[in-house]
Amino acid sequence: MYLFKEKDEVEVSYTCKLCLKEIPFKITKKEYQEVTRFPITKQLTHGDPAHKLIVNFNQYLEVENFEIEEILQKEEVTYSEELTKQVLSEIDLTDDEIELYFRITGREAVSIGEIAILTGKTKAVCKEMADKFVQKG
Numbered sequence: 001m002y003l004f005k006e007k008d009e010v011e012v013s014y015t016c017k018l019c020l021k022e023i024p025f026k027i028t029k030k031e032y033q034e035v036t037r038f039p040i041t042k043q044l045t046h047g048d049p050a051h052k053l054i055v056n057f058n059q060y061l062e063v064e065n066f067e068i069e070e071i072l073q074k075e076e077v078t079y080s081e082e083l084t085k086q087v088l089s090e091i092d093l094t095d096d097e098i099e100l101y102f103r104i105t106g107r108e109a110v111s112i113g114e115i116a117i118l119t120g121k122t123k124a125v126c127k128e129m130a131d132k133f134v135q136k137g
Contacts, residue, residue, distance in 0.1 A: 004029045014055050018068050019047040039064045091136050
């Protein structure tokens with residue numbers, strides 16, 4: 001195959017339109033031979049802030065089209081579980097309530113039924129726990 005000129009892989013560079021950096025994509029001879037339908041899709045995450053460049057190559061290894069996906073990174077703040085347990089126990093939460101707090105933190109609104117499933121307790125007990133959470137804030 002003339003595209004590979006007796007090489008096992010070809011490097012095709014493409015300029016990312018977001019950061020204007022030259023991004024090399026490697027296509028192996030084996031990969032090219034195994035393709036049954038073109039385009040060949042390659043993707044690479046790079047840059048600061050990180051973003052993903054997705055490039056489609058045709059049978060001549062020319063860029064047919066491209067797409068850029070921004071990668072949103074959430075800032076994560078982590079607190080010591082022990083410190084959180086200590087604070088929660090100081091506001092008179094039981095061990096079961098503290099465990100429930102950790103299990104539902106980060107979720108959307110949680111129903112009494114979901115709390116019952118998570119804790120294995122009756123809905124009446126779960127309602128009391130939920131009311132206590134609301135009261136304590």
